[in-house]
Amino acid sequence: MRTEAAVFAVVSGFFLVVGVLYGVWSQDPAGIAALTVALLMSLLITFFFAVNYVRRGPRPEDRKKSDVSERAGSVDFFPPSSPWPVTTAAGAAVLALGVVYAVWLFLIGLGLVMAGVCAMAFQYAGREG
Known part of the structure; x- marks a missing residue:
């Protein structure tokens, strides 16, 4: 580093x-x-x-004197599937439409985006390992 x-x-x-x-x-x-x-x-x-x-x-x-095996092991945890990226994308689309058409639509989109992002961030928060 x-x-x-x-x-x-x-x-x-x-x-x-x-x-x-x-x-x-x-x-x-x-x-x-x-x-x-x-x-x-x-x-x-x-x-x-x-x-x-x-x-x-x-x-x-x-x-300079390190071995390849020092970096061996599991890289990280990658979740198999999640509905939250789709929720976040839909919220972003509604948010963009809200910018064009109405404040109430913007607020709904903002809520969807925030819910999706928070759910993605904390989906596996209690997971060990």
């Missing part, structure tokens, strides 16, 4: 330099805002990788 943190630190530095130069020369608030947001997002990713490297240390891929 140290390499990834360094790569995104360079990206953050690029956005910082370009943002400052752009802000000085252009006086365009939209461009300055976009470059500032890009800088903050790249800093967030840099922070994530750096913290994970400090907490967990080098991964087997990062060490």
Whole structure:
């Protein structure tokens, strides 16, 4: 993770330099805002990788004398089927129609999207392993 943190630190530095130069020369608030947001997002990713490297240390891929078997084992749990992606998609469609036609339709779509997303997030929350 140290390499990834360094790569995104360079990206953050690029956005910082370009943002400052752009802000000085252009006086365009939209461009300055976009470059500032890009800088903050790249800093967030840099922070994530750096913290994970400090907490967990080098991964087997990062060490020169590691073995392939160190990464063996189950990857993750993948659910077999779920009705909630369809609910979320239907809610997004109703939400988009609500933007065009009526606020009440928008609110119904928003409720469907929120219910679908929350149900997907917590569907297997009590699962062990």
